[in-house]
Amino acid sequence: MEALKILTSDEAISAVHALNDDTRRRILNALKAKKMSTTELVEFLSKDDPENSIKPQTVRYHLKKLQESNLVKLDGYAHAGNGNSHILKKVWRAVAEHIFIAATTIEDFPEREAYEVAKARNIIRPLEEIGFKIPENEDAVAEIAELFVEWDTLWRKCRDEAAKDLKNIGTLDPNVYVSLRRILSILHLTDSEYERYWEVSRHVTDRLRKAYRNGKGKNPEVY
Known part of the structure; x- marks a missing residue:
C-alpha cells in the first residue's frame, strides 16, 4: 500500500x-x-x-x-x-x-475527522487481538478513550495558525506539510495547553504500554 x-x-x-x-x-x-x-x-x-x-x-x-x-x-x-x-x-x-x-491549495486538503470517545474505544479494544491486556472494566477503557480524545483535540486547536505559518514556505511535499502542521500546531498552544498536551500524551502511552507488557505482546525492553 x-x-x-x-x-x-x-x-x-x-x-x-x-x-x-x-x-x-x-x-x-x-x-x-x-x-x-x-x-x-x-x-x-x-x-x-x-x-x-x-x-x-x-x-x-x-x-x-x-x-x-x-x-x-x-x-x-x-x-x-x-x-x-x-x-x-x-x-x-x-x-x-x-x-x-486535492483542493485549490495544499492547506485545503481534507483531514480525518476528530476522534470521539466511541471511535477512540474502537481503537483501544482491537489491541487485545495483538496481545494487549486491555482492562475488562469499561470505565477504565472509557477513561483511556477520553484522554485519547483530549490528546487529539489539543493538537488540533492551533491547526489554523500552523497553516498560516506554512503559507510562507514554498511548495512542500504533502507528507512534509502534514508533519510540519502537526508540529507547529503543538508549538502554538499556550503554556498551560502545551503542558497538558504532554501530560495527557504520557497518560495515554503509559497505560497502553502497561497493557502491552501485561499482555502477550513482546516486551519492548528486549529490543
Whole structure:
C-alpha cells in the first residue's frame, strides 16, 4: 500500500461523490487498516453497527464504486473457508494509507475527522487481538478513550495558525506539510495547553504500554 495518494481533477470529483456515503467511508477506513474480503467486510460492518444489517451484494456494490473512484483496489485472491476450499474470494485493500483529494491549495486538503470517545474505544479494544491486556472494566477503557480524545483535540486547536505559518514556505511535499502542521500546531498552544498536551500524551502511552507488557505482546525492553 502506498503511504500517500493525491487525487486531482476528475479523480478528485469522483472520489468526493463516492465518499458521500457513510458505508463507503467505513469500508475505505477498514481497508486502510488491513486487506479484507467481501465476507470479512460484511462481518466488520455488522459488528461495527449491529442495528443495521448489511448484505454481501450491498458491500460488493460499494466496493465497485470505490474501485471506480480509484480509492480501493483488488489485491488478489484467497481460498475461502479455512483455506482448503477450491473456491477463491477476492481480497481488497485501500490504494493508500492517506488519500488526499486535492483542493485549490495544499492547506485545503481534507483531514480525518476528530476522534470521539466511541471511535477512540474502537481503537483501544482491537489491541487485545495483538496481545494487549486491555482492562475488562469499561470505565477504565472509557477513561483511556477520553484522554485519547483530549490528546487529539489539543493538537488540533492551533491547526489554523500552523497553516498560516506554512503559507510562507514554498511548495512542500504533502507528507512534509502534514508533519510540519502537526508540529507547529503543538508549538502554538499556550503554556498551560502545551503542558497538558504532554501530560495527557504520557497518560495515554503509559497505560497502553502497561497493557502491552501485561499482555502477550513482546516486551519492548528486549529490543
